Structures are given as structure tokens and as C-alpha cells.
Amino acid sequence: xxxxxxxxxxxxxxxxxxxxxxxxxxxSRSPGFPFVINTWGGAFTAATDAAYHAxxxxxxxxxxxxxxxxxxxxxxxxxxxxxxxxxxxxxxxxTTLDAMIMDGTTMKxxxxxxxxxxxxxxxxxxxxxxxxxxxxxxxxxATNFATENGFxxxxxxxxASREKCEAWKRANCQSNYRLNVAPDPNTSCGPYTPLxxxxxxxxxxxxxxxxxxxxxxxxSMVVIHESGVMAAGTSTNGASHKVPGxxxxxxxxxSGSYVDGEVxxxxxxxDGDIMxxxxxxxxAVENLxxxxxxxxxxxxxxxxxxxxxxxxxxxxxxxxxxxxxxGAGSGWTFTYSFRGGAMExxxxxxxxxxxxxxEERRQTYDMPEEI
Numbered sequence: 001x002x003x004x005x006x007x008x009x010x011x012x013x014x015x016x017x018x019x020x021x022x023x024x025x026x027x028s029r030s031p032g033f034p035f036v037i038n039t040w041g042g043a044f045t046a047a048t049d050a051a052y053h054a055x056x057x058x059x060x061x062x063x064x065x066x067x068x069x070x071x072x073x074x075x076x077x078x079x080x081x082x083x084x085x086x087x088x089x090x091x092x093x094x095t096t097l098d099a100m101i102m103d104g105t106t107m108k109x110x111x112x113x114x115x116x117x118x119x120x121x122x123x124x125x126x127x128x129x130x131x132x133x134x135x136x137x138x139x140x141x142a143t144n145f146a147t148e149n150g151f152x153x154x155x156x157x158x159x160a161s162r163e164k165c166e167a168w169k170r171a172n173c174q175s176n177y178r179l180n181v182a183p184d185p186n187t188s189c190g191p192y193t194p195l196x197x198x199x200x201x202x203x204x205x206x207x208x209x210x211x212x213x214x215x216x217x218x219x220s221m222v223v224i225h226e227s228g229v230m231a232a233g234t235s236t237n238g239a240s241h242k243v244p245g246x247x248x249x250x251x252x253x254x255s256g257s258y259v260d261g262e263v264x265x266x267x268x269x270x271d272g273d274i275m276x277x278x279x280x281x282x283x284a285v286e287n288l289x290x291x292x293x294x295x296x297x298x299x300x301x302x303x304x305x306x307x308x309x310x311x312x313x314x315x316x317x318x319x320x321x322x323x324x325x326x327g328a329g330s331g332w333t334f335t336y337s338f339r340g341g342a343m344e345x346x347x348x349x350x351x352x353x354x355x356x357x358x359e360e361r362r363q364t365y366d367m368p369e370e371i
Contacts, residue, residue: 036340083235103259109136177241271309
């Protein structure tokens, strides 16, 4: 018989404890349909309201329409400067956009990444879904597609984003996303040259010590039409001071958002470069399929990432096809907003970091110390 692995055993116990705890915590009740839910409160509630009002005003407004309207509202409002034009400049001071939209009935998606000079990223993503057999277009060629479909080229840089980038350069380009290069990225700007002959252990350590981005908010939205049809979408301008050409988790199906109308949907925000390695929204929806509550599904998805990256920031919001919802996060106090049925105003839910919740559950369920 193979020797017992205590660490593996503790992780199994943790998963069992999480599962047991999630079944004891009922999902937040659905206020009814139509229903809109998305990452973040604050400025992002304008997107929740816009999608909800569009669905209420006209029954012909589809779930996909609601997602597009909601995300476009944040793009126009520059929600928290992390969505839309004029935010999160890269190393070259340029703002580029990522967006994705998904139909929960056909599972068809449309997405754009590294979109340049087009403000309506979610609109272009919708055009990819409706007018191509593809799922993802990128960069200047995505811009070409956008102009072919009637979108107008515009400068995405603002005075504020230009000054933010220049101030970053004056501070010796701190912080940045470069690793294993010269000159030392912790003290100076480039141009950078890769270091030769990096030892495998050095590479592993540098990756595992990655604590993610300094700016990484995203709007990810799930909509349920009054008919029960579901859709989801994501829009973001990515991480501030990213390496030009970087694409985060936002336009990646199953990472930034995911929806299957037979089960439910999910939206995510956080350290995109880490999160896209786990497809947390796909995992969360599959958790629903296996019988977890939305709360349990979200917590399990976050816990899986924390076992590898305990310092990362994340936020997951999950809703099943009944409109019951829950959320989980790490590294910050995550919020999400929702509105549905006959609600007169959007409600914001505050979600404490998951490790704190795990500590509370250890006291209740005698859980192991290891995450």
C-alpha cells in the first residue's frame, strides 16, 4: 500500500468540508426575472440598472442585449477607470480593450482582445458572435473588423491616462510585469533583455511569487431574461502598465465569464494572468451542475486558485438558472450587484475574503490549517 500523503489528505478534507459547508449555506433567494448580476458595486451599479431597465422596458430586449447594454454603460462611464477608454495604459501609454459575450443557449461566443482605437469593445464582441463563425479576434485585425462593421476609430488615450503613464515612467516604471530580464525591472525601465540560462528553480520561484496585478478590475455580467434565457459578458481595459499585447482573462471563455442556460452563469474579476490558468467561471458553472449552491460553487472555484496562489486577488459571482446567487473572493473585500423581478433599486452584496471564511469554518467544522 502506498504511504499516506498528509498534505493530499488535508486537501481532500478541505474540499469535503467546503462541500458540506456550502450545502448548509443556502443561496441568496432570487428576486425573480428578469435578473441582472455583475461584479462590483459603486460605479458598476449603473451597468446593472441599465441592463435591468432595458429588459423591463421591452420584452423584445434579449438576454444578449441586456449584457451588451450593461457592459457598454460601464465602457462609456469608464467605470472605476478599469473599463473602457482612458484607463489602464500599457507600458507604451496606450489603452487597449478586451471584451467577450456569450449566449447561454447555443454556447456561442464572440470576443475581442487587445482591441485598439475602438471604444465599443462589447459591441464589437457581439459583432464577432453574430457575423462570424469565429470566437475571438485580436489587435489591429480586430480593429479592421470593427470598422468594416460600422464602428468608428477613436483615440482611447485621455489626458488622465497619459499622465498616469508618464508618472509611472518617472517612478522608474514601478511596478511592472517583467521577470528574469536586465536591467533589473524592480528598479528601472527598459528596454529589457532576457537573462540567459535561467535555472528551472529560479523560473518556478519567480512565477509562484507572482502576486498579480496592481489594477485588475473588470465588469462581468450575467443576465436572465424573463423567459429564462441566459447570457453573460465581460469588458475591461486590462491591467495598468501591462506589457503591450498582453491579454487577460476577460475575453477568455470560462475565465472572465461563462454561462450555460441549463445550469447557470458566472462572472469573474481579479488577477487575470493567474485566473485564466484555472478557468474559474467554467469550474463554478460545472460545480452548479454537480449540485453545489451558487455560494458553494463560487467558494470552491476560488479555493482551487488559492491553493496555488495564496496571495492573489479574485472575485467570483455565480448565479443559477433560478436566479439564486452567491459570491466569493480573495485578497480584498469583493462586492457584486444585482437587480431583478420587481426590485426598485440595485442591491450590493459585500463578500469578505475567502481565507477569513475558511477560518470561520475551521472553528465550526474542525477543518485543517492547510489551504
